Amino acid sequence: MGYYKIVSDGYLYVVGTGNGGTPISEDEYNKVLQVIAGRPTADIGYEYWLREDLTWELVEVPIVDPTDEEISGEELLTMIKEVL
Amino acid sequence: MDANLASIANAIRGKIGATSALSFPTDFVSALESIADCNEGIVADTTITVASTISNIPTTVYTDPILKTLDWYLICMYYIGSDTTSSMTLELFACTDISRSAIIYRNNSGTIKSSSGSSGSNAYLVVDDAGNIVIKAYSSTEGLIVGPYRLLILGGI
Numbered sequence: 038m039g040y041y042k043i044v045s046d047g048y049l050y051v052v053g054t055g056n057g058g059t060p061i062s063e064d065e066y067n068k069v070l071q072v073i074a075g076r077p078t079a080d081i082g083y084e085y086w087l088r089e090d091l092t093w094e095l096v097e098v099p100i101v102d103p104t105d106e107e108i109s110g111e112e113l114l115t116m117i118k119e120v121l
Numbered sequence: 122m123d124a125n126l127a128s129i130a131n132a133i134r135g136k137i138g139a140t141s142a143l144s145f146p147t148d149f150v151s152a153l154e155s156i157a158d159c160n161e162g163i164v165a166d167t168t169i170t171v172a173s174t175i176s177n178i179p180t181t182v183y184t185d186p187i188l189k190t191l192d193w194y195l196i197c198m199y200y201i202g203s204d205t206t207s208s209m210t211l212e213l214f215a216c217t218d219i220s221r222s223a224i225i226y227r228n229n230s231g232t233i234k235s236s237s238g239s240s241g242s243n244a245y246l247v248v249d250d251a252g253n254i255v256i257k258a259y260s261s262t263e264g265l266i267v268g269p270y271r272l273l274i275l276g277g278i
Contacts, residue, residue: 043181043182043183043184045181048173049172049173050171050172050173050180050181050182051169051170051171051172051180051181051182051183052169052170052172053167053168053169053170053182053183053272054167054168054169055165055166055167055168056165056185057165057167057169057182057183057184057185057254057272058181058183058184069170069172070170072172073170073172073268084173085173086173087172087173099178
């Protein structure tokens with residue numbers, strides 16, 4: 038089984054099994070999981086991001102306005118029927 | 122492919138509106154895995170763990186260029202951890218061969234809650250043009266995404 042990590046802008050966001058990103062060893066995978074399990078608790082309005090060097094950085098939660106719309110189940114079925 | 126899509130559609134049809142986040146993925150995965158007699162199959166069956174609290178910023182959780190080569194795919198992602206205070210995230214969407222950006226279904230049936238259970242954030246998945254699967258999560262106060270999750274992709278040409 039392979040392991041991977043996804044790093045961006047100096048932060049490590051995800052580790053996983055398989056081939057979904059940059060390959061890492063099982064040892065590194067387990068080490069990251071251990072660090073994640075020990076993540077500090079942030080106050081409301083803040084959160085911890087994991088740096089690539091496996092240290093935590095406290096950041097303020099960025100505020101955005103989610104604008105994407107969902108569709109209903111009926112709309113889904115209509116769309117599925119159209120492509121069948 | 123049509124027969125498989127029909128099978129998937131029927132599987133989805135019976136599950137829309139399900140209130141139990143636990144039964145949906147189990148049944149859905151079972152439906153996916155029961156599909157046979159075709160060239161399509163499981164593209165990925167992985168376990169992912171999100172490291173940081175990533176609210177309000179898109180976060181790539183899986184990348185595979187093969188997604189760009191598929192005519193269609195379905196994705197299911199759900200929480201498989203043992204934290205009973207956390208809600209299960211459940212995401213599912215399909216892409217047809219008309220345009221890979223044409224998401225025909227996206228279900229956001231649950232929220233991701235912190236281990237304290239006091240707050241949560243809404244989240245859903247998208248696939249970008251590079252074939253990256255991206256979590257978009259939103260929270261007005263905090264966004265704590267716990268793991269691990271199972272990410273299952275079924276697709277074909």
